[in-house]
Amino acid sequence: MTSVLSKPDHVNTYSDATTPEQEIYVYQAGKSFELQLVFPKVIVEQPNPLLDHLSLCCPKDALNNMAQ
Structure with a gap:
């Protein structure tokens, strides 16, 4: 995949009780x-x-400005 889009700006990981671990290329x-x-x-x-x-x-736009 990185041969097409190049290296991502960063990579995050995510998992919870119902979701297997995932890698998020940003x-x-x-x-x-x-x-x-x-x-x-x-x-x-x-x-x-x-x-x-x-x-x-x-x-x-995803920030909750009321929470700050």
């Missing part, structure tokens, strides 16, 4: 947006997992 898409590609975590049994989903988000 690419800056302009000044306001991020492209997030979500994959299952790489394991020995599946060294090249398929894309689970992607998100296009605006982190600035």
Whole structure:
């Protein structure tokens, strides 16, 4: 995947009680947006997992300004 889009700006991991561990590859898409590609975590049994989903988000707009 990184051979197509290059190295991501950063990689996050996510897991909870109902979701297997995931790796989120984050690419800056302009000044306001991020492209997030979500994959299952790489394991020995599946060294090249398929894309689970992607998100296009605006982190600035996702803030809860009332909570500050």
